[in-house]
Amino acid sequence: MRPSEPREKTIRLMEVCGTHTMAIAKAGIRSLLPPDVELVSGPGCPVCVTDQSAIDAVLALSDEKNVILATYGDMVRVPGSVRGDSLARRSAKGARVEVVYSPMDSLTVARENPGCEVVFLGVGFETTAPGTAAFVRAAKESGLGNVSCLPLLKTCEPVLRALIADPDFNVDGFLLPGHVSTILGEEGFRFLADEFGIPGVIGGFEPEDVILALSRLIRQIRNGEARIENAYRRAVRPEGNPIARRMIAEVFEPADSLWRGIGMIPESGLAIREEYASVDAAKRFGLVIRETPEPAGCRCGDVIRGAVRPEDCPLFGRVCFPEDPVGPCMVSSEGACAAAYKYRPAE
Numbered sequence: 001m002r003p004s005e006p007r008e009k010t011i012r013l014m015e016v017c018g019t020h021t022m023a024i025a026k027a028g029i030r031s032l033l034p035p036d037v038e039l040v041s042g043p044g045c046p047v048c049v050t051d052q053s054a055i056d057a058v059l060a061l062s063d064e065k066n067v068i069l070a071t072y073g074d075m076v077r078v079p080g081s082v083r084g085d086s087l088a089r090r091s092a093k094g095a096r097v098e099v100v101y102s103p104m105d106s107l108t109v110a111r112e113n114p115g116c117e118v119v120f121l122g123v124g125f126e127t128t129a130p131g132t133a134a135f136v137r138a139a140k141e142s143g144l145g146n147v148s149c150l151p152l153l154k155t156c157e158p159v160l161r162a163l164i165a166d167p168d169f170n171v172d173g174f175l176l177p178g179h180v181s182t183i184l185g186e187e188g189f190r191f192l193a194d195e196f197g198i199p200g201v202i203g204g205f206e207p208e209d210v211i212l213a214l215s216r217l218i219r220q221i222r223n224g225e226a227r228i229e230n231a232y233r234r235a236v237r238p239e240g241n242p243i244a245r246r247m248i249a250e251v252f253e254p255a256d257s258l259w260r261g262i263g264m265i266p267e268s269g270l271a272i273r274e275e276y277a278s279v280d281a282a283k284r285f286g287l288v289i290r291e292t293p294e295p296a297g298c299r300c301g302d303v304i305r306g307a308v309r310p311e312d313c314p315l316f317g318r319v320c321f322p323e324d325p326v327g328p329c330m331v332s333s334e335g336a337c338a339a340a341y342k343y344r345p346a347e
Contacts (some may be wrong), residue, residue: 011222012170013040013172014042015041015172016043016174017175021044021045022334022339025343034038037218041303042306045334047078047334048335051257061281068116070098070103070271072099077331079331084142111281130241133248135149148279149281153269154257155254155347159265164198168307173200173201174198175210178205178235181232186239199221199227199229204231209216251272252270252273255267262322298315314332316340
């Protein structure tokens with residue numbers, strides 16, 4: 001069979017980056033794929049994979065007297081277990097919530113509010129982890145005493161291993177995240193090919209970047225190959241960014257972490273090391289994150305695992321909308337449901 005000929009079995013590819021998810025939907029790339037190729041979204045949106053229990057713990061923290069929560073914009077609209085509850089709603093009722101563009105902005109908020117405890121919510125993957133680590137280090141060295149970090153960070157390798165271990169796993173190749181790869185490099189994903197025989201291609205975010213990466217991935221699969229390729233060489237080095245990884249390792253250590261729709265994955269999160277315990281919000285406030293169910297009817301967890309398309313959720317476009325979301329996949333600018341809704345075909 002020549003590589004240009006369709007296979008009897010559909011090729012299923014998964015992107016694991018929220019920026020890829022939005023770029024693919026915006027450019028209509030799915031409509032350009034061969035009929036025997038299906039592209040599904042995976043756990044690439046950091047806000048989306050943050051477990052419901054963590055969201056509820058953050059909402060409870062917002063009730064603490066003289067606490068200011070500093071966070072990125074998407075987090076303020078993620079619903080809690082109770083429909084309509086969110087940091088945005090709590091803020092409207094008097095809770096102190098500050099949207100920041102950099103973790104370091106939290107230090108400014110702390111200096112301007114000496115009578116309040118400022119807690120930065122550290123959300124993201126390896127891309128944002130170095131900046132969060134730098135903030136934790138700066139917070140300790142500042143001597144302010146009223147600023148801390150609640151790390152809700154995730155790491156990529158453990159969740160990909162968890163997906164592959166799932167009995168229902170049905171993915172032939174991965175479109176690998178360009179941003180995370182600037183930190184991890186090609187080596188960070190070599191295990192996919194070496195241990196599991198699954199190919200992966202690192203891609204950029206312009207439409208031509210995505211198409212190039214997908215074409216290389218499809219070629220590998222049709223040729224029966226399994227390698228990790230780098231189609232984003234202008235930004236990603238084979239070795240990634242060792243300095244950033246050292247900074248992460250200095251401040252954080254691997255920790256078990258809950259993922260929405262997947263559950264507890266061993267050593268898939270990042271906890272603040274004991275040397276920086278003085279700025280660890282979880283210890284400062286005695287926070288315990290316990291697993292809680294997702295909102296009734298919401299299938300964000302299944303969307304995150306690539307088990308269903310956003311349109312397969314019974315709430316999608318019926319009772320769940322970007323302006324009134326039920327689940328985080330409809331909230332985040334990197335969420336699969338938000339992308340599918342925003343760029344859905346005109347009726």
